Amino acid sequence: MRSIQTLCSKTDSYKHSHWLQLPPNTTRLFCYLAPRFGKYAETVWFGMQGILKSTFSADNPYGIYPITMEHVRRAGPRVEAHGEPFNWAGWTRIVEKHGGHVPMRIRALREGTIVPTGTATMTCESTDPELAWVADFFEAPLERVWYPSTVATQGYHVKRDILRWLRGTSDLVEEIVNSRLHDFGARGVSSGESAAIGDAAHLVFFEGTDTMEGLDYVTDYYGHEGVAGFSIPAMEHLTVTIWGREMEQAAYENMLDQFTSPGVAQRKFPFIACVSDSYDLHNAVENIWSKRLRQKVIDSGSTVVVRPDSGDPQTSVISTLLALESGFGAVKNSKGYKVLKNVAVIQGDGINPESIREILEAVARAGFSTSNLAFGSGGALLQKVHRDLQGFAYKGSDATIDGKNVGFHKDPATDHHKASEAGWLDTVLVEGHFKTVAREDRKPAPESAMVTIWENGKLLVDENFADVRKRANAAL
Numbered sequence: 199m200r201s202i203q204t205l206c207s208k209t210d211s212y213k214h215s216h217w218l219q220l221p222p223n224t225t226r227l228f229c230y231l232a233p234r235f236g237k238y239a240e241t242v243w244f245g246m247q248g249i250l251k252s253t254f255s256a257d258n259p260y261g262i263y264p265i266t267m268e269h270v271r272r273a274g275p276r277v278e279a280h281g282e283p284f285n286w287a288g289w290t291r292i293v294e295k296h297g298g299h300v301p302m303r304i305r306a307l308r309e310g311t312i313v314p315t316g317t318a319t320m321t322c323e324s325t326d327p328e329l330a331w332v333a334d335f336f337e338a339p340l341e342r343v344w345y346p347s348t349v350a351t352q353g354y355h356v357k358r359d360i361l362r363w364l365r366g367t368s369d370l371v372e373e374i375v376n377s378r379l380h381d382f383g384a385r386g387v388s389s390g391e392s393a394a395i396g397d398a399a400h401l402v403f404f405e406g407t408d409t410m411e412g413l414d415y416v417t418d419y420y421g422h423e424g425v426a427g428f429s430i431p432a433m434e435h436l437t438v439t440i441w442g443r444e445m446e447q448a449a450y451e452n453m454l455d456q457f458t459s460p461g462v463a464q465r466k467f468p469f470i471a472c473v474s475d476s477y478d479l480h481n482a483v484e485n486i487w488s489k490r491l492r493q494k495v496i497d498s499g500s501t502v503v504v505r506p507d508s509g510d511p512q513t514s515v516i517s518t519l520l521a522l523e524s525g526f527g528a529v530k531n532s533k534g535y536k537v538l539k540n541v542a543v544i545q546g547d548g549i550n551p552e553s554i555r556e557i558l559e560a561v562a563r564a565g566f567s568t569s570n571l572a573f574g575s576g577g578a579l580l581q582k583v584h585r586d587l588q589g590f591a592y593k594g595s596d597a598t599i600d601g602k603n604v605g606f607h608k609d610p611a612t613d614h615h616k617a618s619e620a621g622w623l624d625t626v627l628v629e630g631h632f633k634t635v636a637r638e639d640r641k642p643a644p645e646s647a648m649v650t651i652w653e654n655g656k657l658l659v660d661e662n663f664a665d666v667r668k669r670a671n672a673a674l
Contacts, residue, residue: 299655488525
């Protein structure tokens with residue numbers, strides 16, 4: 199079946215009528231994107247480069263850019279049949295005058311920048327006086343940057359919490375913090391594209407992941423060399439229960455034989471993860487791991503990471519730590535907290551930013567270093583986020599009409615919380631503080647924190663993922 203996708207379709211339907219709704223002689227339109235309000239007081243800016251390369255680039259995977267007359271001829275009748283007017287002259291001008299490239303300029307913060315929520319992170323301005331409408335037309339694909347930015351924002355705040363507890367309870371901090379939150383979210387998102395984008399955002403702050411689409415994404419769109427994230431051999435309930443209830447111990451022994459000896463894998467892995475609640479978590483931890491397999495674990499030289507999984511997360515984690523301490527012993531670190539020998543714990547059920555904080559506090563309160571613990575998160579990491587979590591919105595704020603520059607904004611009497619900014623906006627960095635300002639000269643400020651990243655079809659800034667990570671993590 200032949201695809202009918204075109205860039206003309208990458209929008210909200212009603213945008214096709216907006217070129218007729220602008221005031222006569224509107225020759226320039228300026229829009230901005232900002233996280234207006236939200237759960238977190240600071241927002242991480244990430245993901246626009248991936249959107250531009252996957253949508254507004256000749257290398258896009260959909261064959262939709264640059265725009266051709268074939269695209270226009272395919273889109274026009276479909277838009278009109280759909281119930282909207284089609285701007286035949288405008289799209290034809292894009293093809294014939296601009297070689298299929300959209301005449302607009304995008305300025306944005308450098309990716310990985312962390313700003314106060316309420317700060318403009320991106321602006322978009324038309325560059326052809328006859329095609330002012332283009333700055334507003336692509337709101338939908340451009341505003342989807344809310345997703346990677348929100349996942350990264352959540353990751354930033356979770357990492358701050360984890361760092362706080364590691365610094366207070368562990369002798370190892372920087373060496374292990376990047377492996378403390380593992381992405382289990384691939385199966386819980388709406389598409390492979392969502393998995394890739396969301397995991398790329400997770401990888402800005404952490405290196406643990408089982409979502410391999412994200413590794414490809416940061417290589418394809420952010421030039422990352424090598425692999426950006428890591429995993430370890432890990433059991434799932436299927437690979438335990440397929441052995442049968444009476445052979446549960448044999449399933450665990452097989453893990454040790456295959457991955458720590460080495461066995462068929464032909465490699466000795468320093469860590470293996472074993473989900474242990476398929477039948478009776480208490481029996482698995484206290485009897486199988488801590489007694490029957492204790493010496494085999496010690497002799498393996500690898501660390502067995504026990505996964506409690508079900509039950510109340512705090513209760514399961516603490517009871518597992520205590521049982522493992524009884525079997526394998528622990529030593530006190532320089533800060534007076536216990537560190538288990540030969541084993542550790544990963545909790546992968548019921549994990550979200552709030553439960554992570556609660557579990558870390560409970561672990562420390564029980565006298566254990568939080569270095570004993572890692573987390574795995576799926577739905578809460580990649581799926582249970584939404585645009586309003588940080589209040590992302592794309593709004594018009596400035597235009598040229600009849601040769602005059604005009605700033606404009608919305609300010610609903612019923613909800614001043616939704617008021618937008620007016621004017622030609624720029625985000626500046628002054629004495630270490632970010633602030634969005636309106637520029638009367640409609641030019642970037644000398645202290646602007648924004649750069650022109652895309653203009654008239656050309657990507658002008660190509661960020662490397664390593665630099666994005668460095669910029670984002672500097673704030674920690």
